[in-house]
Amino acid sequence: MLPLLSGGTAIATAATPGHTDEGPVFEQWRETQHRGSDELLTAGLGIEALRSTSAPAFARPAQPTADEARRRAIWSSWRGIADLTPGGGFGDVYGNLQAAPGREFSAYARVPGARQPHRVLVQVPDSFDPAHACLVAAASSGSRGIYGAIPVAGSWGLAHGCAVAYTDKGAGSDYYDLDARAGFQADGTPATQGALAFVPGEATTPHGIAFKHAHSGDNPEADWGRHLLQALQFGLQALDRAYPRSAPFTAANTRTLGVGVSNGGGAVLRAAEIDGDWFDAMVAGEPNVSVAGAPPLFDFVTQAALLMPCALLALDDLPQPPLQAQLAPASAQRCTTLKSAGQVQGDDTAAQARSARQQLADAGLGEDALRAGAFSTGLDLWRAIAATYASAYGRYGAGEHPCAYGFSATGADGRPGPAPAGLRSTWWSEGSGIPPGSGVVLVDGNAARSAEDPLYGLNCLRALGTGDSADARRVRAGIAEAAARAPRRGLPIVVIHGLHDGLVPIGMTSDRYVPLARKAGAQIAYWRVDHAQHFDSLLAFPDYRKRYVPLLPYMFAAMDQVWAHLEDPAHALPQDALVQPTPRAEAPLLRGQLSIPGIPATPGR
Known part of the structure; x- marks a missing residue:
């Protein structure tokens, strides 16, 4: 057992980074306890506080505690991904918001050859049963921070008594202020020294903001699958620590499920390519995935x-x-x-x-x-x-963009300038991983x-x-590295995509990936959902909920159906479906309006 520090946190650091014959080495382990008014799923906020447009407060705005930074990060992730509006159905018609007491384990992981680590975190609910071990692995949607998949994987996995492993897949909200030479520690608190989560390499500019997705010197998208696999491997190691008498936990004795939406869905499909029986099944929603031979x-x-x-x-x-x-x-x-x-x-x-x-x-x-x-x-x-x-x-590093774009904080007048400490302290919790947002803007150097x-x-x-310039060839080489390949045979996969997706269009992504996978013999089901676009959170606007339905109910339904099959093969795996739901407009959402595949239509809920 690791010695507990103040606040119920235990920390241990691996002796050396890299990989061993047994798998990756995880650096700077942390363990925290989350019970009572600070649980795993909503940090104790509950539905009303999650709906609030006011972020959970920092007692000292420029120097939040680790608990405050975490609570605000969870609040931000929920609001950015899910439709939480009254009548929208989350926690009632679909999804789960029940408090989940338990523990969190977190660390840094590094894929071979990467300059920068990615964050991994595992939530282990007190309801976890070592005799029926299950682990859900998820990558953050978009370029979000480490809690960027909690409304999907956390909501489903914790309710099923599973541990849930997350990765920020080499992106995330570990922004670095080049002016102040300040970044974030492992616990999400701002700092100017120590073991910061992200410090860019030599920058050609002393000003502005660097962030991991753009300025790590890596090509994170090329490694999304390995990021997700390492999250799963970290989850198994965390379970060994949480339940040493039942160790070792392995992919052979632990039920495993990969899940993600948007970029997280792309990570799921990239992980499906990896040899080995690490995952029992995969569910990918609106995946950002490009295939070789088609325009990226x-x-x-x-x-x-x-x-x-x-x-x-x-x-x-x-x-x-x-x-x-x-x-x-x-x-x-x-x-x-x-x-x-x-x-x-x-x-x-x-x-x-x-x-x-x-x-x-x-x-x-x-x-x-x-x-x-x-x-x-x-x-x-x-x-x-x-x-x-x-x-x-x-x-490219900070200041090296071939088209002269950069990123900067904004001052009180809205113009680029040095970041106030009170603004900088919010980035880890609220940054989306790609500015603009949270007081950081895109700056055009042209x-x-x-x-x-x-x-x-x-x-x-x-x-x-x-084009054919040296920079164009360099960028296209990185794009080629990120192209998806066919998944391994025999792995059950469900791909879910909205026909109205305007950010990751279905015709340029899933419609191309699914035939590629099937040609290679993949066991794949494809749900195409009419009246679904990319951002469930936009259903907070009246005009959007008149037009669109949320996509997350189909993610939860697919996980339910896949899980039922894994537990009992007599339950059929999901099949292809063209889903024709009805938007709720201003009335409360009813389950029957969603026309979920595999569920008989019934009146009302």
């Missing part, structure tokens, strides 16, 4: 950053927010600029918008996905995503050129995927 998602992202503001003018009845009336003048100007550059055709704004829309349609983007993409367009997410991924694919060519930065990003 980076190609679509850079095209969307250029064309979508103009293309959306060719559609009516766009979801609100963003407020399209306010964006229309800038969108019309984008059409004009694209026309001047010869990138769209047409003599007026309407014709130019149709030209932009047609180019996106030719790339594989359907009208429903284009309409849902209005949200990402309004927030300028396409450019931020393209800048971040280009940096990661090319393994100001002088952009005055003459407003599209210079966007065209530079696009050329990294389509």
Whole structure:
């Protein structure tokens, strides 16, 4: 048993990093107890506090405690991923919010050849039964921090008495302030010295913000599968420590399930490629996955950053927010600029918008996905995503971006500048892993050129995927490393994707991956869900819940059905389905509206 420090935390550090013949070595082990008013699933917040737009407070804003940082991180992850609105159904129609007392184990892991570690964390509920051991492994959605899969994997796994292992898959919210030379410790508290979770290599700039996804010097996406496998391996080691009398826990004596959404879903499919019977089954929702031989998602992202503001003018009845009336003048100007550059055709704004829309349609983007993409367009997410991924694919450090993009905190006037300590202290808890957000913005270093060519930065990003410069070849090499391969035979997999997904379009991802997997003999079920887009959290807006249904109910249903089969093969595995649900509008969601595959339709709930 490790000696307990103050606050119920135990820490041990592995003697050396790297790998052994028995598997990876995990560094800086920590164990914390979470019971009573501070449990595993919601940190004791409960549904009402999770719904609150006010973050859990820090007693000292510039120096939160580890418990405060953790509580706010869990609050932020729930709000960013799930629809928690009254009547939305979470915790009632689907999902679980029941308090789960237990322990957490956390550490750093490193895949072979990586410069930077990734975080791994395991939640072991008190309801865990060593005689019927089960472990759910999940990678964070998007580029979120270590709790970025808790509304999915934690909600389901803890309710089933399983341990839940997480990884931030080499991204996460361990931002580093280059001006203050400050980052975050293992417990999520800010610091300027000690064993920080992320310290960038030599930066060519002393100013701004570095973050792991963009500036680690690694290409995290290429290793997503190994990140998830290491989380599972860490989970088994954590169970050995939690229940030494029942050790060793192995993949042979522990039921294992891989699960994730968005980038986390991509990590699940990449882990499915790995030889060995580590996982018993996989469930991937709206996976960000590209296959060799087809245009990568980076190609679509850079095209969307250029064309979508103009293309959306060719559609009516766009979801609100963003407020399209306010964006229309800038969108019309984008059409004009694209026309001047010869990138769209047409003599007026309407014709130019149709030209932009047609180019996106030719790339594989359907009208429903284009309409849902209005949200990402309004927030300028396409450019931020393209800048971040280009940096990661090319393994560029801070200040080295080939298109001169960087990231900075904002001052009180909203302009880039040094970060106040009170702002910096929130990043680990609230950062999404890809700014903008939490007081960090994308900075375009092309100001002088952009005055003459407003599209210079966007065209530079696009050329990294389509051109033949040294930087383009470098970025494309990183993209090729991240392409998915077929999963191992015999592994049950369920892929779930919304037909209206405007961020990770189904036609460019799952529709390409599933045939690849099947050609290789994969045991795969494919649920395509009408009226589902990428962000369940957007259903907090009335116009979105009139149009869309949440995707997470289908994740939970697939996990239930796969689990039932693993426990008793007499229960059939999920089968292919085209799901036709009904959005709830302003009425409470009823289970029957979801038309969940494999469940007979019944009136009411």
